[in-house]
Amino acid sequence: MKAPKFAYAKPATLPAALALLDQHGEEAKVLAGGQSLVATLNMRLSSPAILIDITGIAALSGISTANGKVRIGALTRHCDIERSAEIAKSVPLLAQAVGQIAHAAIRNAGTLGGSIAFADPAAEWPACMLAVDAEFIIAGKSGERRVQARDFFKGLYTTALQPKEILVAIEIPLLGAGYRSAFLELARRHGDYAIAGVAAIAKLDAGKFRDVRLAYLGVGATPILAKGAMAAIEGNAYSAEVVAAAQQALGRELDPIGDLYSAPPTKTHLARVLTGRALAAIAA
Ligand SMILES: Cc1cc2nc3c(=O)[nH]c(=O)nc-3n(C[C@H](O)[C@H](O)[C@H](O)COP(=O)(O)OP(=O)(O)OC[C@H]3O[C@@H](n4cnc5c(N)ncnc54)[C@H](O)[C@@H]3O)c2cc1C
Structure with missing residues (x-):
């Protein structure tokens, strides 16, 4: 399908872009890389009257x-x-x-x-x-x-x-010394959106996890900071018991939406598996 007709503007400054947005309100859409927006236009999921292309505003990069x-x-x-x-x-x-x-x-x-x-x-x-x-x-x-x-x-x-x-x-x-991170996801093919994934950060302090952050993708309507799983790990050293406690807590706090390929329990299971792998990677 082709996109519906729209007007196009390419302002050179942020104030000019904001003035255009103010003028056109909900009739306008900001265009950046176009890698999601153009698909929604072509599928007629969105039909703005004007696209405001911000790629000419150098101050927004870097x-x-x-x-x-x-x-x-x-x-x-x-x-x-x-x-x-x-x-x-x-x-x-x-x-x-x-x-x-x-x-x-x-x-x-x-x-x-x-x-x-x-x-x-x-x-x-x-x-x-x-x-x-x-x-x-x-x-x-x-x-x-x-x-x-x-x-x-x-x-x-x-x-x-x-x-x-x-x-x-x-x-x-910026994080100080001792912080480590791991990003893991499972997708059907490399480059596809994730079925489930985790972004993990923790400080290793005398072998114990501190300031643990576990954020999940693909397992809800938004990305999710799993506070229960984080609390189960905080202050503990890596062990099978700590991993199991985090995985159990995660099961209680995730409520995934199924997609074309994976039912909610599959997604929860995958998120638990990825949690174990991420903690092992950080502790290694
Ligand atoms: C085949 C394919 C596979 C993809 N796979 C993945 C993937 O695995 N993982 C992934 O994360 N992404 C994936 N993407 C999406 C890609 O990462 C997009 O780049 C991203 O989602 C949108 O960035 P964009 O700059 O292209 O934004 P655009 O498409 O230009 O805009 C997207 C939306 O954000 C708004 N917008 C953009 N910039 C701003 C801004 N600065 N302020 C306010 N609103 C703004 C637009 O108005 C629009 O509503 C995929 C895309 C394609 C085409």
Whole structure:
């Protein structure tokens, strides 16, 4: 199918983009990498009157580190994160996850901000954002506001972003020494959206897990920070009993939606298996 007709604008600055959004309101859609939006247009799931292409706004791209935080512009492409030595060193979880997002051609166009704004519950970045405790910087006509990742994902493909707002950047607190991470997912084929996945971070302190974060993808309407499983691990050393306790807690707090290929109990089972593997990888 072909997309319905739409007008097109390519502003060069953020204020110009926000002015267009303000003018057109819910009739407008922001266009970033187009890797999700164009498919929804072609399938006629969305029919905006105007696309506001933000790819000409240079200030929305780039990776920098200052004041104990890594800042990634919303327009930074998946492939830029994949190739970034700064990300590999400072936020290794993102480097571990990025190769599992689709295929190289899609990673060359798709953006971090587009993935977060689209909020597919099986996507890699939203779960990673929960695990790294990211903060999102959002611009609107009346200025900027900040939303924590944990408060951002509201429901299936639904976020705290308002129609006249643009996600500008993501800030991630740097972690000190001793932190380790693992990103694991199961998909039918490499590059497919995950059936289930986990983004895991913990500090290993004298052999014990501290500041444990387990964020899951593909097992609910939003990415999920599994607080019960995290609590079951916190302060303990790696052992079969601790893994089993985390897996049991996880079973109580996940309520997956089945998809075309996997029933809810299968997804819960896979999330439990991935939890065991992620903890083993972090403890190794
Ligand atoms: C075949 C295929 C396979 C894929 N597989 C995966 C996968 O395995 N894992 C995965 O995570 N993704 C996958 N994707 C999606 C891909 O990662 C997209 O890049 C991503 O979901 C959206 O980013 P984008 O920059 O292309 O956004 P777009 O498609 O341009 O926009 C997506 C949505 O976000 C909004 N938006 C974009 N940027 C902003 C912003 N800065 N502020 C406010 N709103 C904004 C748009 O208005 C639109 O509603 C796949 C895509 C394809 C085509």
